[in-house]
Amino acid sequence: MSSNASKAPYYYVPAPTRHPIVTSIGLAGFGFGISQWVNGSTAGMILCLAGIVWTLVSLYSWFGDAISESESGMNSVNVDVSYRWSMAWFIFSEIMFFGAFFSALFYARSIAMPWLGDIDNKLLWPDFAATWPNGGPGGLVEGFKTMGPWPIPTLNTILLLTSGLTCTWAHHAMREGHRKQVIQGLTATVLLGALFMCFQVYEYIHAYSELNLKLSSGIYGSTFFMLTGFHGFHVTMGAIMLAVVLFRTIKGHFTPENHFAFEGAAWYWHFVDVVWLGLYVVVYWM
Structure with missing residues (x-):
């Protein structure tokens, strides 16, 4: 507004x-x-x-x-309320989206893997080992190495947590009418998001060229790239949203009382941060 x-x-x-x-x-x-x-x-x-x-x-x-x-x-204020409800439901749908991927990873590791390794299934796949990560029965999947938390994922975690702080700083500055601080905070947030994506691209190149880790690397490879890839897409979209808000702030579009475009983008960015924390623990550490 x-x-x-x-x-x-x-x-x-x-x-x-x-x-x-x-x-x-x-x-x-x-x-x-x-x-x-x-x-x-x-x-x-x-x-x-x-x-x-x-x-x-x-x-x-x-x-x-x-x-x-x-x-x-x-x-009017009624349209503003509609925007807020719409953004809230959109983020809820995104929670369900990532919940499905996290559930797939949990099912593969904690339910399907022990079931495939029990005594009954040994008759079908005698060479199958119920370990994580898994290369499938009979070595059907090319050998690969897993992606650990050091150093890129940990560095990316620091970048995203820092970007959450700069985004919050910009939000408080917006509410207090300090436009220069808003611009500084949003600029820092967008740059940190862009740096995150650069590191993730480097991580993917490293995975393919040095670890032989690909989307076809069994259930580990598919869940790894689905979770981290879609999260990276969301980081990109969030950074674009914040860049648009930054451009509009420079043009003087917002006031301390009316700035939902900023708030909606900030909600989305904090959601992306929280999802990454889950990814960092479940995908890289466990």
């Missing part, structure tokens, strides 16, 4: 728009393209990348319209 909220109607309902259908076309192209890409289709790769570009352009236009509506004073 902007400082023009006093002029807003009781509840602003935008006119019919092309944005949902246009964005859906881009997402459909992305989904179909990536399904073909993973099966070795060059055309699938092109369609996937085109879908990403299409979606990003559509979202840029869509969010631009939403920002213009806010800055023109169309969003």
Whole structure:
């Protein structure tokens, strides 16, 4: 919301728009393209990348319209409440998303592994050892090494925890009307998030080239890359959100009383931090 909220109607309902259908076309192209890409289709790769570009352009236009509506004073306190509930439910859906991946890891390690190693299943897989990580029966999976917590994961943990502090500092500065401190705190947060992603890219290169750890490395490899990869995607999205908030702060869009765009991005960033702490313990230490 902007400082023009006093002029807003009781509840602003935008006119019919092309944005949902246009964005859906881009997402459909992305989904179909990536399904073909993973099966070795060059055309699938092109369609996937085109879908990403299409979606990003559509979202840029869509969010631009939403920002213009806010800055023109169309969003009342009732719209603000709707935004807060929507963001809360969105983060809840993300909790369920990561909960499914953590549950898959727990099931594989604590339920499926002992079950596959019991006396009954020894008749089917006599060479199977119920240990974690696991290479499957009969050495079907290429040998690999696991990813330990030192040094990159621990360093990334420090980076994300520090970014949570700088984000909170920026939030308090926003509420007190110290715009310069807001800009400094948000800049530090975005840079720390970008540095986190650089280290994760390096970690993936190290995993593939030196540890032979890949997505195809059994249940360990698939859960490792699914959990850390999707978290990295969320860090990227959170950093982009905060960068947009930083740009809007520089342009003077927010006031100490009305700045939910900042708060929503901050909620998301703290959620990403908490998920990483779970990943750091469960994936790298256990």
